[in-house]
Amino acid sequence: MKEKTCHVIGAGDLAVSKVERSPGDLVIAVDGGFSYCPLLGLEPDFILGDFDSVGERELEVIRHMEKEEPERILRLNPQKDDTDLLAALKFGLARGYRSFRIYGGTGGRLEHTIANIQCLLFLKGQGAAGCLCDGETLIFVLKDEEVRFRPGTKGLLSLFCLGKEARGVTIRGMKYPLDGYTMKNDFPIGISNEFIGKEAVVSVEDGELAAILRLG
Numbered sequence: 001m002k003e004k005t006c007h008v009i010g011a012g013d014l015a016v017s018k019v020e021r022s023p024g025d026l027v028i029a030v031d032g033g034f035s036y037c038p039l040l041g042l043e044p045d046f047i048l049g050d051f052d053s054v055g056e057r058e059l060e061v062i063r064h065m066e067k068e069e070p071e072r073i074l075r076l077n078p079q080k081d082d083t084d085l086l087a088a089l090k091f092g093l094a095r096g097y098r099s100f101r102i103y104g105g106t107g108g109r110l111e112h113t114i115a116n117i118q119c120l121l122f123l124k125g126q127g128a129a130g131c132l133c134d135g136e137t138l139i140f141v142l143k144d145e146e147v148r149f150r151p152g153t154k155g156l157l158s159l160f161c162l163g164k165e166a167r168g169v170t171i172r173g174m175k176y177p178l179d180g181y182t183m184k185n186d187f188p189i190g191i192s193n194e195f196i197g198k199e200a201v202v203s204v205e206d207g208e209l210a211a212i213l214r215l216g
Contacts, residue, residue: 003098004022004025004026004097005022005025005026005097005100006026006028006097006099006100007019007021007042008028008033008085008100009027009029009030009037009040009042009044009104010031010085010103010116011030011032011033011104012107012112013106014036015107015134015135015137016040016103016134016135018040019103021042027043027046028045028047028048029042029046029047029048030085031048031049031052031054031084032058033104035055036104045072046072047073047074048084048091050075050080074091083112083115083119085102085115085116086115089119089123093123093126097128098128100129100130100131101130102116102119102130103133105132105133106137107134113132117132117210120132120139120210121141121162123141124141124143124208136214137212137215138213139210139212139213140210140211140213141211142159142204142208144205144206144207145204146203147201147202147203148199149195149201151197154216155195155215156195156216157194157200157211157214158193159171159193159209160212161183161184162185162207162209162210163208164185166204166207167204167205167206168180168203168206168207169182169205170201171193171200171202173201174200175196176193183207183209190209195216
């Protein structure tokens with residue numbers, strides 16, 4: 001049975017034209033990401049944010065919905081510790097979702113992209129998993145685990161240590177293998193590895209890695 005997914009639509013660069021929604025999935029539009037929903041063929045279940053990046057046209061729609069369907073609008077205080085996207089992830093977690101796909105979470109301001117990668121690490125700490133979906137690029141986090149890529153996968157995979165060090169990093173079935181390597185955050189040894197047609201396996205025994213998968 002397919003795991004239910006929480007789709008989060010952010011206000012960054014949008015590099016996809018459609019999002020596949022299955023029964024039981026949840027869609028949360030985050031602030032200015034609401035304007036992307038018609039382009040993606042999505043009707044959001046909830047619209048969340050402080051709405052500082054929403055255009056006037058969309059803001060009028062939100063105001064109307066606040067009167068007609070107030071339960072769908074989650075208006076946040078602009079002065080808060082959580083980013084809008086992190087608040088959306090926490091909302092999805094509270095509703096029982098453990099699989100998250102984030103669109104419009106990269107591009108634009110670099111600090112927002114870095115914050116969203118930290119949000120992926122937050123999900124791992126909650127026993128959940130998410131990825132930033134940017135067209136042909138996926139960003140996800142590994143924490144004390146193994147991931148496999150099927151034979152024939154094409155493109156590049158880059159791995160970056162998120163903590164001081166990540167121990168027991170192993171890469172098999174790729175152009176540049178590693179075996180039990182201790183990866184550190186001041187040496188980008190994991191940049192631009194290549195798939196070679198075989199099943200690829202990446203694992204880390206103790207630590208966290210950011211993985212950027214650029215499909216060819």
